[in-house]
Amino acid sequence: MSKCTRFLLMIGVVLTTLPSSSFARRCKGKTVYKVGQGIYDITGPAAETQMMGYALGKQQAKGIHMRLRSRAFIIESPCNRKRVVFVSVDLAQMFHSVRWGVIRKLKRKFRGLYNYNNVMISAIHTHQGIAGYSFCALFNMTGLTNGGFFKQGFNKQNYNAIVNGIYQSIVNAHYNMKPATIKMGARDLLNASMNRSKAAYNHNPWAERRRYRHDTDKRMTLVRFDAVRGNRPLGLINWFAVHATSFSSKHRHVNGDSKGLASYWFEKKFRTNYQARDTFVAAFAQANCGDVSPNLWGIPKPQTDYRNADIIAKRQYNTALQIYSRARKKLSGAVDFRHMFIDFSKIRVKPQFTGKGHQRTCVAAFGISFAAGSTEDGPSYHKIKGGKMVKEGWTMGRRRRTHSNVLFRPVTKKMIRCHAEKDIYMPIGNPGFLGNKFRMTDRVLPLQLFTIGQLAIAGVPFELTTMVGRRLRKNILSALRSKGITEVVIAGLSNAYSGYVTTRHEYAKQHYEGGSTHFGPWTGAALRQSFYTMAQAIRSNKPIRMGRLPRDLSRFQGVRTVGVVLDAVPIGKKFGQVRNQPREMYRRGQRARVVFWGAHLKNNLMTQRTYFNVERRVGRRWITVARDWDDNTWISxxxxxxxxxxxxxxxxxxRNAPRGVYRIRHFGYRKLLHGRLKSYSGSSYPFGVEMRVKHPKPKPSIFRKCPRGYFKDPNGRCYQCPRGYRRSIHPVTSSRAC
Known part of the structure; x- marks a missing residue:
């Protein structure tokens, strides 16, 4: 190491050990931050793969409705150069496996500038994404029942698409950084959510419930970013608590549900170019949605999926637009962060957070109510009668000798006592004979806290119920109010995932959320205690011990998903050839449909590209008007x-499509016998919108099938003999065949 390098390192050490209070004083009143925004495609293999969220093996993807995106924002302090990265991703959950892969790539490129401490990745909780991207077996096994075995397991293709997409969105944000202001606003959205576990919520103390007008969080908080130069809008993040379950478990097309749809509409309004590096980005992030459902009209059904999603998305979009246009409060001051890994299976909780003396968290386990699913958002395929499972093969984990002991050790009396009211169904924290190489779920979980001026963001790896979220915000605000913090938002499903968290009173009712609280009745109290510790560290400008990272399980992932062996078409057909042409004319509001002979969608994910274009003829040119990421297109x-x-x-x-001539073009890749991929494309006949475009007559083909009662001559023409005539046995043309 040279003398110059040693000198620079010594300066760096001195700067990092200077008291943060001096930086805070320098930051006070400063409203110009450095901000970068980035967006990238994270859509996985959208055919013959298990979908993530409802845990039903029969829910296999069969195409794309809208592409999934990663939306990243980097914010640098105006005085001490501290940076935080917030990423919202269109996924069901965020797992440590993904964050581990992203951080590893970032460290290689930026030499530690972005790391576990300052990168927060939050999922919107769509139930219409692709599964198989966790290192924990529990979340890769959702399809082992109902015929999904060969489409389950760790899906490396999907994992790589997600990791690379998130990484690339952060890289784009890094290179887009520029001086910008951050404005904050908030507003109540009253008609986009309901509490799906009212009995559990009402079990909370009346004295606490009476402080709030509603049984869910109705507040939407939004921050907007505007470049100083030219006042150009860069993007926004908003947080609103509602499950992304507007689409039912019978829906098979990949999309981002209501939050992904609202993001798309906002970005469309600001003319986002998804294939550009520097463009407007709108993130509709998740909050404490644990007991919050969007299904105001009952259990989602295939007939009403799109209508319901449109309504909930439109209400979020309209509220966000109102806040965005009226946001006036500028954030000012320092940027800070704290992060810790903590083993949630053995936290000792202090009396000030329990109200009942010292308590402990438990080894992770599911309760019997987990198997029932959420009644309002789509019940599970399991059936419960009299507290016992009636579906064969899914016996209760409480029994000593069960079908599940291959994966789990027997439940102990200590576990039963620790989990209190929970009737243990699966002791997921007790690995079976495969041990730690086959971990069902993480017990070491990341907690993270950002402060940006007057805003604090709490990144939690759980789905928090409404009341847990309120208590957590209250604890953080009480610790940080002296630092000027006035608003606390919860970024749910961040950095990892380990089920739900309820209050102690809600847990006692053992609804779906209580049965899905992995670490027992005092998980919520342990969570608040841990965040209070981090908030105090920020307040007193002290470092905090990061803790031990979860064990690296990347080497123990067995890929069970079946890949594509070979693509073929019937004799006489070509890849990209149209099987069913569109009609000659359509009205506005109708669906144009084309069927191609193509190849498997797994061959190439077409990341940052498209599987098809809808094009309109303008003069002698064809102009693209829709692609596979638009909300009015589907590829199956x-x-x-x-x-x-x-x-x-x-x-x-x-409804506003111009009258004219259109066509649909399809792009894809086919796999040859030796494994090489070869591109192909095809185009439909032109068709008219509000006008007729005559199609050419189909050419005769010897492979073409004739209608019933017709015969084919050697030239491929179909004919029918008149009444009283019989078909000739000789191979003659149709004029001489009868």
Whole structure:
């Protein structure tokens, strides 16, 4: 090491050990931060793969409605150069496996500038994404029942798409950094959510419930970013608590549910270019949604999926637009952060957080009510009668000798006492004979706290119920009010995932949320205690011990998902050839549909690209008007025979679509026998919107099938003999065949 390098390192050490209070004083009143925003595609293999969220093996993806995105924001302090990274991703959950992969790539490129301490990745909790991206077996096994075995397990293709997409969105944000102001606003949204566990919520003390007008958090908090130069809008983040379960478990097309749809509409309004590096980004992030449902009209059904999602998305979009246009309060002051890994299976909780003396958390376990699912958002396929499972093979984990002992050790009396009211169904924290190499779920979890001026962001790896979220915000605010913090938001499902967290009173009712609280009745109190410790560290400008990282399980992932062996088409067909042409004319509001002979969607994910274009003819040119990420398009995959594929493309024609001539073009990759991929493309006949475009007559083909009662001549033409005539046995043309 040279003398110059040693000197620079010594300066760095001195700067990092200077008291943060001096930086805070220098930051006071400063409103110009450095901000960067980035967006990137994270859509995985959207055909013959298990979907994530409802834990139903029959929910296999069959196409794309809208692409999934990673939306990243980097904010640098105006005085001490501290940076925080907030990423909102269109996924069901965020797992440590993904964050580990992203941080590893960031460390290589930026030499430690971005690390576990200052990078927060939060999932919106869509139930219409692709599964198989966790290192923990529990979250990769959702399809081992109902015929999903060969489509389950760790899906490396999906994992890489997610990790690379999140990493690239952060890289884009890094290179987009520029001086900017941050404005904050908030507003209540009253008609987009309901409490799905009212009996459990009402079990909380009346004295606490009476402080709040509603049984869910109705407050939407939003921050907007505007470049100083030219006042150009850069993007926004808003937090609102509502489950992304507007689409039912019978829906098979990948999309971001209501939050992904609201983001798309906001970005469309600001003309976001998804293929550009520097463009407007709108993140509709998740909050404490544990007991909050969007299904105001009952259990989601396939017939009403799109209508319900549109309504909830529109209400979030409209409220966000109102806050965005009226936000006036500028954030000012320092940026700070704290982060810790903590083993949630053995936290000793102090009396000030329990109200009942010292308590402990438990080894992770599911309760029997977990198996029932959430009644309001789509019940599970399990059936419960009299407290016992009636579906064969899913016996209760409380029994000593059960089917599940391959994966779990027997439940102990200590566990039963610790989990109190919970009737233990699966002791997921007790690994079986496979030990730590086959971990069902993480017990070491990350907790993270950001402060940006007057705003604090708490990153939690759980789904918090409404009351837990309120208590947590209150604790953090009490510790940080002296630092000028006036607003605390909860970023749910951040950095990892380990089920739900309820209050002690809600836990006693053992609804779905209570049965899904992994670490027992005092998990909520342990969470508040840990965040209070981090908040105190920020207040007193002291460092905090990060803790031990979860064990690296990347080497123990067995890939059970079956890949594509070969793509083929029937004799006489070509890849990209149209099987079913569109009609000659459509009205606005109708669906145009084309079916192509194509290849498997797994061959190439077309990241940052598209599987098809809808094009309009303008003069001699064709202008693209829709792609596979638009909200009015669908691409569907279906197997034909052994190795052939039907690719169906639907375009719902907008009410404001210009009258004219259109066509649909499809792009894909086919796999050859030796494994190499080869691109192909195809185009439909032109068709008219509010006008007729005549199609050419189909050319005769010897492979073309004739209608019933018709015969084919050697030239491929179909004919029918008149009444009283019989078909000739000689191979003659149709004019001489009868």
């Amino acid at each position: 995959w279906r197997r034909h025979g052994v190795a052939a594929s039907h690719i169906t493309i639907d375009w719902k024609i907008p």
